[in-house]
Amino acid sequence: MLIIPKFMKHFNLLFFSLLILGLAACKDDPAATEGTVTIHFKAVYDEEPLQMFNTHPFENGESLEFTHLSMIISDMELLRQGSAELLDEVEIVNLTFDNITSAEAGYTLTISGVPTGTYDGIRFGIGVPIDVNAQKPADFPSSNPLSNTAYYWTPWSSYIFMKTEGRLDTLGNGPLDLGFALHTGSDALYRILEANIPLIIQDGLETNLDIVIDYKKVLQGVDIKANPQNHSPDDISTITTIVNNLSIAFSLVL
Amino acid sequence: MEMGLQLHTLRNSGVILALLIGLVSCHDSIDGPQIPAGDLTDIPYNPVPYIVDVPADFPALEQPFDNPMTVDGILLGRKLFYDPLLSIDSSISCSSCHQPSLSFSDGLALSQGVNGITRRGSLNLINVGFHYSGLFWDGRAKTLEELALIPIEDPIEMGESWDSVELKLRTHNGYPADFRKAFGVENVSMVDRYLAAKAIAQFLRTLVSGQNSRYDRYLRGEILLEENEINGYLMFFNIDPSLPDAQCGHCHNAPLLATNDYFNNGLQESPDLFSFPDPGLGAITGIAGHNGFFKPPTLRNLVFTAPYMHDGSLKTLEEVVDHYASGGKNSPNKSSFMFNLVLSESQKSDILAFLHTLTDSTTLTNPAYQSPF
Numbered sequence A: 001m002l003i004i005p006k007f008m009k010h011f012n013l014l015f016f017s018l019l020i021l022g023l024a025a026c027k028d029d030p031a032a033t034e035g036t037v038t039i040h041f042k043a044v045y046d047e048e049p050l051q052m053f054n055t056h057p058f059e060n061g062e063s064l065e066f067t068h069l070s071m072i073i074s075d076m077e078l079l080r081q082g083s084a085e086l087l088d089e090v091e092i093v094n095l096t097f098d099n100i101t102s103a104e105a106g107y108t109l110t111i112s113g114v115p116t117g118t119y120d121g122i123r124f125g126i127g128v129p130i131d132v133n134a135q136k137p138a139d140f141p142s143s144n145p146l147s148n149t150a151y152y153w154t155p156w157s158s159y160i161f162m163k164t165e166g167r168l169d170t171l172g173n174g175p176l177d178l179g180f181a182l183h184t185g186s187d188a189l190y191r192i193l194e195a196n197i198p199l200i201i202q203d204g205l206e207t208n209l210d211i212v213i214d215y216k217k218v219l220q221g222v223d224i225k226a227n228p229q230n231h232s233p234d235d236i237s238t239i240t241t242i243v244n245n246l247s248i249a250f251s252l253v254l
Numbered sequence B: 001m002e003m004g005l006q007l008h009t010l011r012n013s014g015v016i017l018a019l020l021i022g023l024v025s026c027h028d029s030i031d032g033p034q035i036p037a038g039d040l041t042d043i044p045y046n047p048v049p050y051i052v053d054v055p056a057d058f059p060a061l062e063q064p065f066d067n068p069m070t071v072d073g074i075l076l077g078r079k080l081f082y083d084p085l086l087s088i089d090s091s092i093s094c095s096s097c098h099q100p101s102l103s104f105s106d107g108l109a110l111s112q113g114v115n116g117i118t119r120r121g122s123l124n125l126i127n128v129g130f131h132y133s134g135l136f137w138d139g140r141a142k143t144l145e146e147l148a149l150i151p152i153e154d155p156i157e158m159g160e161s162w163d164s165v166e167l168k169l170r171t172h173n174g175y176p177a178d179f180r181k182a183f184g185v186e187n188v189s190m191v192d193r194y195l196a197a198k199a200i201a202q203f204l205r206t207l208v209s210g211q212n213s214r215y216d217r218y219l220r221g222e223i224l225l226e227e228n229e230i231n232g233y234l235m236f237f238n239i240d241p242s243l244p245d246a247q248c249g250h251c252h253n254a255p256l257l258a259t260n261d262y263f264n265n266g267l268q269e270s271p272d273l274f275s276f277p278d279p280g281l282g283a284i285t286g287i288a289g290h291n292g293f294f295k296p297p298t299l300r301n302l303v304f305t306a307p308y309m310h311d312g313s314l315k316t317l318e319e320v321v322d323h324y325a326s327g328g329k330n331s332p333n334k335s336s337f338m339f340n341l342v343l344s345e346s347q348k349s350d351i352l353a354f355l356h357t358l359t360d361s362t363t364l365t366n367p368a369y370q371s372p373f
Helices: A100-105 A237-249 B002-027 B071-082 B144-153 B162-170 B175-183 B193-205 B214-219 B227-236 B281-285 B317-326 B345-356
Strands: A034-045 A063-080 A083-094 A107-115 A117-119 A121-126 A158-169 A178-185 A191-195 A199-201 A206-214 A250-253
Touching (some): A034 A083, A083 A107, A191 A237, B071 B175, B162 B193, B175 B193
Parallel strands (some): A034 A206
Antiparallel strands (some): A063 A083, A063 A158, A121 A191, A158 A178
8 A cells, every 4th residue: 555656667655654544434335336435635733633824843953834735637547457537637726824713614615426436546646747748828718727827837848746835934033034936846856646545436435545644754855045046947856855755645544 | 784775776767757757758759659657779780899809828818608709898898997987976986997008007196096095006907818817916806897896985985975976877878879879788777786897807807918028029039129138038038047036927927927826026024924013915816815915906007007016116127126136025835946046236137138138018008998087
């Protein structure tokens, strides 16, 4: 049971912890042939619910607060015996909550009409694949999340795959003196995460799944003070670190 | 309340009826067919679809399925946009705060309504039809049709009631025919606020600029920009890593030079999320994290839209650049793009030079955008 970055084989495979708590079944309808999958995306920091605009300890005595956290999730699929059932083509998951209650609730994605059966796992991309990234917001109707120009960076001709923004107390003395905006993007930094876990979709029932993102792990090894932004296409080391952290930062709870 | 409303309606109907009796008597002969009061069906309804010339790379100009643009719909919308009849004392129209010569803004820090000064400045309406994530500074209208309904009943802006405007339109000597041509209404009683708003929305969707500025022509390879303009362009969008990132492109992305998002751009000081003088988007969504957030307006034609910001607090473009270069005032949810940019005076000047390339003065004089009166 692991999430594997599928982009290139020479990258290390990183494991994540998976906790199976059991399936949540709400009701029974023998006539139904499809079920519902409800996915809750939740942000945590060092395994505690993450609240925007609150200070968290970072590295080297620094502390930080987050002001915006979001990502594009694409091609979310359930896997079964070599085939895939598409759940959602593209979604902007915005985790920018201003109070602890909403942070706990997370961003919810509900997909109905999912064929019943036992699935082997789930897969989704962080960002958009190459063929989609060759397009731009103007190519999509306003109803499509990819029409959002706030998630497109023209100089790179790329969608912004993931936004991690906030402010850093570089001296560890209180004032948050440095803004940071770490945006991943570009074809080379598209990542597909996959978890090989048993998922049972039953007739007329709702299956709940939590996808938890630990932002302390997202930023592991990132020197924010030295690289608070990443706008240079010649230097993608910081955001490469971030996308390589995704497999340890994401975990699933059934 | 209900009694009052009924009485009001009855009184209005009486006025309409009296007028229509006269109208019908002019049209009808003794032996002719009986024409229902307020009938408009003798006026031809031949809607001609209108196709907007959308610049390359722009998003599609989407129209609600129930409000497709037509030539007569746009003409009616333009007429309503410029008609002070929509205000309570017939002193101001939509165009009072959105003047074509000022790229549909008004040159004031805070706009002037019939009952005083409004709380925010007037927004440039160029390319407003391409904004699909909320309208006004705080995003309180989802569509242009919704937007067009709001200022009329704002007590400060136009101070009128739609009930009254509907009466004025139905009893007007020209508007019923205009509504017939635009929407095919069969009777004056069908003229209402929603059709008026649809017509205004159609006109607003025609306000397009994206082909004639020097910036657009440069992108198409038709002209060269000056060196300082190029430097400004490279810093604006952070294209050249050897130059400072002016951080502009995050909120003013191409091609609209705006984005779908809302931001706290450091204009207001606030120690917490709840003390902003103007909460902006937060007052609409009820989300504290949105307090102090405002819509980034298009920068196209911004040389005509001074003073700047939702409160008109920055008088010149120089002040605007200085504001962003300084990082602005502090608040918990200030955009992470707002910090001291450490730009030299020369670099600021280059950014200003680039901002001037966004000027398309042809939109100011486009005959289709001018008052029909």
